[in-house]
Amino acid sequence: xxxxxxNELRRSFGPVVALNGINVSLDQGxxxxxxxxxxxxxxxxxxxxxxxxxxxxxxxxVDGKDMTRVSPNRRDMxxxxxxxxxxxxxxxxxxxxxxxxxxxNKRGARRKRVKELLELVGLEHAVKRYPHQLSGGMQQRVALxxxxxxxxxxxLLDEPLSALDAKVRVQLREEIRRIQxxxxxxxxxxxxxxxxxxxxxxHVAVMWSGRIEQMGTPSEMYSAPATPFVAEFIGTMNRLxxxxxxxxxxxxxxxxxxxxxxxARGRTRGEKVMVLVxxxxxxxxxSANGAAGDNTLAGEVVTHTFLGSVTRLKVQSREAELISDVxxxxxxxxxxxxxxxxxxxxxxxxxxxxxxxxxxFELDPDNP
Amino acid sequence: xxxxxxxxxxxxxxxxxxxxxxxxxxxxxxxSLQSLQTNKCCTSAAYSLIIHSHQFWHTIxxxxxxxxxxxxxxxxxxxxxxxxxxxxxxxxxxxxGFMALVPFVVPPIILVVGLLNLYKGAPSWFYxxxxxxxxxxxxxxxxxxMFFSLDAGFRAIDVHxxxxxxxxxxxxxxxxxxxxxxxNIRVAALGGSFLTLAIVMxxxxxxxxxxxxxxxxxxxxxxxxxPYEAAALSLLSFLIVWAAMLALLFxxxxxxxxVQVAATR
Ligand SMILES: Nc1ncnc2c1ncn2[C@@H]1O[C@H](COP(=O)(O)OP(=O)(O)O)[C@@H](O)[C@H]1O
Ligand SMILES: [Mg+2]
Numbered sequence: 001x002x003x004x005x006x007n008e009l010r011r012s013f014g015p016v017v018a019l020n021g022i023n024v025s026l027d028q029g030x031x032x033x034x035x036x037x038x039x040x041x042x043x044x045x046x047x048x049x050x051x052x053x054x055x056x057x058x059x060x061x062v063d064g065k066d067m068t069r070v071s072p073n074r075r076d077m078x079x080x081x082x083x084x085x086x087x088x089x090x091x092x093x094x095x096x097x098x099x100x101x102x103x104x105n106k107r108g109a110r111r112k113r114v115k116e117l118l119e120l121v122g123l124e125h126a127v128k129r130y131p132h133q134l135s136g137g138m139q140q141r142v143a144l145x146x147x148x149x150x151x152x153x154x155x156l157l158d159e160p161l162s163a164l165d166a167k168v169r170v171q172l173r174e175e176i177r178r179i180q181x182x183x184x185x186x187x188x189x190x191x192x193x194x195x196x197x198x199x200x201x202x203h204v205a206v207m208w209s210g211r212i213e214q215m216g217t218p219s220e221m222y223s224a225p226a227t228p229f230v231a232e233f234i235g236t237m238n239r240l241x242x243x244x245x246x247x248x249x250x251x252x253x254x255x256x257x258x259x260x261x262x263x264a265r266g267r268t269r270g271e272k273v274m275v276l277v278x279x280x281x282x283x284x285x286x287s288a289n290g291a292a293g294d295n296t297l298a299g300e301v302v303t304h305t306f307l308g309s310v311t312r313l314k315v316q317s318r319e320a321e322l323i324s325d326v327x328x329x330x331x332x333x334x335x336x337x338x339x340x341x342x343x344x345x346x347x348x349x350x351x352x353x354x355x356x357x358x359x360x361f362e363l364d365p366d367n368p
Numbered sequence: 369x370x371x372x373x374x375x376x377x378x379x380x381x382x383x384x385x386x387x388x389x390x391x392x393x394x395x396x397x398x399x400s401l402q403s404l405q406t407n408k409c410c411t412s413a414a415y416s417l418i419i420h421s422h423q424f425w426h427t428i429x430x431x432x433x434x435x436x437x438x439x440x441x442x443x444x445x446x447x448x449x450x451x452x453x454x455x456x457x458x459x460x461x462x463x464x465g466f467m468a469l470v471p472f473v474v475p476p477i478i479l480v481v482g483l484l485n486l487y488k489g490a491p492s493w494f495y496x497x498x499x500x501x502x503x504x505x506x507x508x509x510x511x512x513x514m515f516f517s518l519d520a521g522f523r524a525i526d527v528h529x530x531x532x533x534x535x536x537x538x539x540x541x542x543x544x545x546x547x548x549x550x551x552n553i554r555v556a557a558l559g560g561s562f563l564t565l566a567i568v569m570x571x572x573x574x575x576x577x578x579x580x581x582x583x584x585x586x587x588x589x590x591x592x593x594x595p596y597e598a599a600a601l602s603l604l605s606f607l608i609v610w611a612a613m614l615a616l617l618f619x620x621x622x623x624x625x626x627v628q629v630a631a632t633r
Pocket of ligand 1: 013016017018036037038039040041042043044045
């Protein structure tokens, strides 16, 4: 039986359905990220688990005990907030000690534990400082130590890094993962940053509009997105709207070009599908005469974006704008304006059935 | 260090402003030093008379204790109320703000008549005692000052996050209020308390109309009979209120605030 279970959690605020039936089951010591654009209900889900809010229906079970109606101060859930939440009138040390004092632990034991935790988060030199004397990153470290001090059943983090600058963010997320693994603490982590979610989690649940669209390991989420939304939200994806022309041989037609993709085998003729290709799988080659071979789309390089070891090229083809990641060393042969052919691989592409128009959604502005 | 240059116009302004406050005080002081027999300067007879007056000590003690009582009741009543409104029903904030204006709008003379009528049947330990009836009236008078101070204090902190963080760590409502919220609105609570103290130490209309002998009614009594003593008394009361405020500041201060140190980032 799973350690943490969320069963069919629903919560509405007036006409706004913030959560529309969330199911999660997590084993002890696992790290789950709730990932999604802002407004999709991540914070609401976390607040229900912490007990700051009650669900309209559904239940929260921890270690076999139903917690749905337990008040927040009896839940033993350690929470790290998005906003800086340290008590301004207390030093770092006193903040971490707060939960232990509430639990009436002995003074000696308290001191020892506070010291250990502040060392764990790398702040042994700042124990006597007040929150306003700490940087944003340091404050969130103290908040983490404070949440861990009470030995919580579940650790909850609500976009704890969103207010920090990029470098600190990467550093701190790795540290959170290290500490989490070291302590073996079951963790629910909320973020709108897919890179963050993929890099630190055991499992990722992509949320959209109050639902979990898909849940899986980071590599499953990346290589096998189950819905157009997930495909778009996780990583970058080329989306080719196509129609199945031959289900036996796996042929589809995209903008007048026939493509053979393994994923199309067994589909019925005439079915509307979307072929998904990761930018790193789309191979570009210069084409002098513009003639396209098998499984290729013709187009022209429009832009270069240098990303380090790879450069991201945008290619305008007849119908779609294609994105391809090319090793930077090879880019010289593909200048802007160069006619190219893009090879669509047989393998490694995914196919989504388009039952309706692809749902429109807005991504976070800071999460391109 | 660079020397700060002060504009001449600023100095002129400062002098005018100080004169505005200081001249009446100085004039009062000089007047209070005149002798009752010769009408000439300078004798401290007026001060000596007051300090040896039993009435003086009695009424000032009463007013001071009344002020403390009013402050205590107001804080007990309004801190949890304003906290709750900020946390749970923020849409009631304007309603409270409007109610807080009522004591400004209704003149004390009408307020006291209303209150006297309202409490007419009340038991005599309440109705006939300053610590009952007067304190109640003063809590009403102090409401706007307390409310607006506290409201500003609560707006300056993140009430929701602090409360949730505290509860998350296992604290009850009471512990959250006492250990987390109060220390962070202390300055606002102190501000409200100062104003309340000043109001109660100077309130005349209600005390007089409900026939209680407080410090302001004593000043009024002296004023009508002994001019030099009245001047001395005014100055003394001025000093005493200031001393009381300082004392309150000292008591409310607790541990000194940490000095602002540049954060190492
Ligand atoms: N207390 C509330 N009152 C009204 N609407 C709310 C409240 N909390 C959240 N919502 C709404 O619920 C939806 C989900 O919000 P939230 O869980 O905060 O999203 P996220 O954390 O994923 O950005 C949003 O549309 C938000 O406006
Ligand atoms: Mg949120």
